[in-house]
Every structure is written in structure tokens, then in C-alpha cells.
Amino acid sequence: MMALRVIRTVPRRNLYLPPVRMVSWEEKQYWLQMSKTQDVYPKQTQNKTDHFSEFGPLLSPAVFKTGHVKDNFTGRDSDGGGQTWGDNSEIAAPPLDQIAAESPSSRLSNSAAGELLPTTSYLGVSLLNPSRPNTTDVDMIHPADIFKIGHIRNPSIPSVSKVLAATKSEESKAALARWEKEKIAVLGLEGFKQLKADTFARGHTLHDILETYMQTKQLPKASDVPDSVSKRHLVSISQTVRQFDRPLLLESAVIHPECNYHGIVDCVAMVGDTLALVDWKTSEKVKNNSAALFDNPLQVAAYMGAINRDERYNRLGNLTKGAVVVVYNSGYPAMVHMFNTQQMEMYWEQWCHRLQMFQD
Numbered sequence: 001m002m003a004l005r006v007i008r009t010v011p012r013r014n015l016y017l018p019p020v021r022m023v024s025w026e027e028k029q030y031w032l033q034m035s036k037t038q039d040v041y042p043k044q045t046q047n048k049t050d051h052f053s054e055f056g057p058l059l060s061p062a063v064f065k066t067g068h069v070k071d072n073f074t075g076r077d078s079d080g081g082g083q084t085w086g087d088n089s090e091i092a093a094p095p096l097d098q099i100a101a102e103s104p105s106s107r108l109s110n111s112a113a114g115e116l117l118p119t120t121s122y123l124g125v126s127l128l129n130p131s132r133p134n135t136t137d138v139d140m141i142h143p144a145d146i147f148k149i150g151h152i153r154n155p156s157i158p159s160v161s162k163v164l165a166a167t168k169s170e171e172s173k174a175a176l177a178r179w180e181k182e183k184i185a186v187l188g189l190e191g192f193k194q195l196k197a198d199t200f201a202r203g204h205t206l207h208d209i210l211e212t213y214m215q216t217k218q219l220p221k222a223s224d225v226p227d228s229v230s231k232r233h234l235v236s237i238s239q240t241v242r243q244f245d246r247p248l249l250l251e252s253a254v255i256h257p258e259c260n261y262h263g264i265v266d267c268v269a270m271v272g273d274t275l276a277l278v279d280w281k282t283s284e285k286v287k288n289n290s291a292a293l294f295d296n297p298l299q300v301a302a303y304m305g306a307i308n309r310d311e312r313y314n315r316l317g318n319l320t321k322g323a324v325v326v327v328y329n330s331g332y333p334a335m336v337h338m339f340n341t342q343q344m345e346m347y348w349e350q351w352c353h354r355l356q357m358f359q360d
Helices: 025-037 048-055 096-102 160-166 170-216 228-237 296-309 311-316 341-359
Strands: 244-256 261-271 274-283 322-328 335-339
Touching: 160 261, 160 296, 160 341, 170 228, 170 244, 170 261, 170 274, 228 322, 244 296, 244 311, 261 296, 274 296, 296 311, 296 322, 296 335, 296 341, 322 341, 335 341
Parallel strands: 274 322
Antiparallel strands: 244 261, 261 274, 322 335
8 A cells, every 4th residue: 555645834934034234335345454454353351442442432232222214304203313522411402393382483484375484583584585595406506616615714703613612501511521521531631632633633534535425426445544433434424425416515614694603514415306404423322313413403504594694605595404414433324314494494593592692
């Protein structure tokens, strides 16, 4: 008798694999170079100074938790969200909805045609210039005509950074002092001074890399960047920067003729399909939401208000959207925080309060 063979079927198990992150060519080159020059798996016996020198302060795993990313242009809410000294020790700004409730004069008005109308700010000056159109024809400006106006120093006109630093809350100033004390305890006074010098130098390197990319669409090779932290900045921006295109302004000076302050605008370019004023920042901590940016959005609003009033930029019309791009010292992928017109109006109101505090 023929024996019957029993075939046993085993149910297939569904495998839930995590998504694979795309790795850019620049990032591959960076890790390849690192593998040739040092152990890519650090020894567990590293002391605090070694870790700080290589990666910055020791970070809690909690800083890498990400929430739902907010889409500021569709109105969806979020669950979560230049080297500013003490960026991890300031006092967070209030939520936008709270600002709106406390600042009714900063809300946008609509005309019968549905166009944006400039609203009066705390200082009596609106973010938008009523004599300019609210749209910009990006095709009107040839790449050879990108705005790059040099800054002429005038001690009687304060910078945006100076105003924000001078008007921090007492809590923020105390937190910054504690942050500096902790760094000095780890590095010593001379080491801390060197850290500051290195940080500013790395900021210049990053801005040079980004300015070159915006004009040529080319990033340098990791092997061409000598500083280890600047290499990680390159890794951080290698994918994020691809969404920026058609720059109209790069590293250009701006002065607000009525409010009497000045600044250097990093970039005005297309972010996806949106024209925005862009400010590049570096950070040791991951910043998932606008509250974690502290005064950075106010800085963008100050630049926007100035560029909308500075006659040298009349061809740009009214800029109404802003972006803060956070580039990470660890090489963690850079994050783009976009702000729509209503949000920029709210931050403009806050900036005007701070400016009046400074002037008083």
C-alpha cells in the first residue's frame, strides 16, 4: 500500500520591518572616511571630555523622540513641533494659539477679494508693506542678479541678535549662565573659549557650504571638510537641502528704515513650491517643534519685516513665509520648520515688543 505523505503547512508570519532611511552619497563618503581613520564603534570607556570633543554634550535618548510633523500650510496641528548659545537652556515661547489670543492686533484681515491686508503691530508698523504686492515672480530675478548686499557697520543701528540678547527674560539669562558654568566645569575656561571660537568658525563654514550649494547645486566631499563637526553638519544637510531651489537672496544685509535695526538675511529661496525667508541654525539637541526654537522665529520675523520695508528689495514684493532650518552637530538629519503668514504676523508682534523694550 502506498504511504500517504502529509504536507504540513506553516502559516507565514507577517514581518514588520522598519522603514529604511535613504543614505546620501555624501553621508556614505563621510562614514567611509571615518572607518579608515578611527574606530567607528567608540570605546565604552570614553570620558566626558572625549565625548564632548567628538559629539557635543551627552544627550538623553529622549531628545531623539519625534512626534507628528506639523504642516503649517495645510493647518494641521503637530504633536511635537546659528548656533545660539545656550540653545538647550532657554525658556520656551508660549504656544501660538495663546499668542493669538493675547495679541488680537496681530491677526490677519481679509479683503473682499480674499487678499492679505497688513495689520498694525505694537510699534505701529506692519509686517507687510502696503505699497508692495504679496506675490513675487521668482522668474523675474536672474541667477546672476541674486541679492548679496554687503553690511556697512553703523554703531547707532542695533542688530537683531543684539536686541534679542539684551531683552531675554531673567530666567533665560540665568539658564544661559548655568549652561556656561557647566561647560567651563567640563572644559575649563580656555577650553570653553576655544569651543566658542570653534563654533563660530563652524557656523561660517556651514553658511559657505550652503551658499555654494544654493548657487551650484553641489555639496563638497566629506574629505574636503577638515573639521569633524563640520563633516557632520554636511551629513545632516545632505538630504534636507535638496528641497531648496531658486535662491533670490544669499547672505545679504537689510535695514528697517522705520524701526531702526539691521541684520544679515541668510537666504530667500523656494522651499518646495513655497517662497520663504530661510535662517540656518545649528544645534546639539533635536528640535521637534517651534517652542524648542526659542527666539529663532522672532529673528526670522524681524528680518522679514525689514526686507519688506527696505527699498533695495522692492523687486521681492512682500515676503510672507519663513523657515528655520536646524542642522545638527551629531549628523542627525536636518529639520525644516516652516511658518505661514499668520504665524509670522504673531512672531512679528513679539519681535516689536522686544524691540520696544530695547529702545526704552
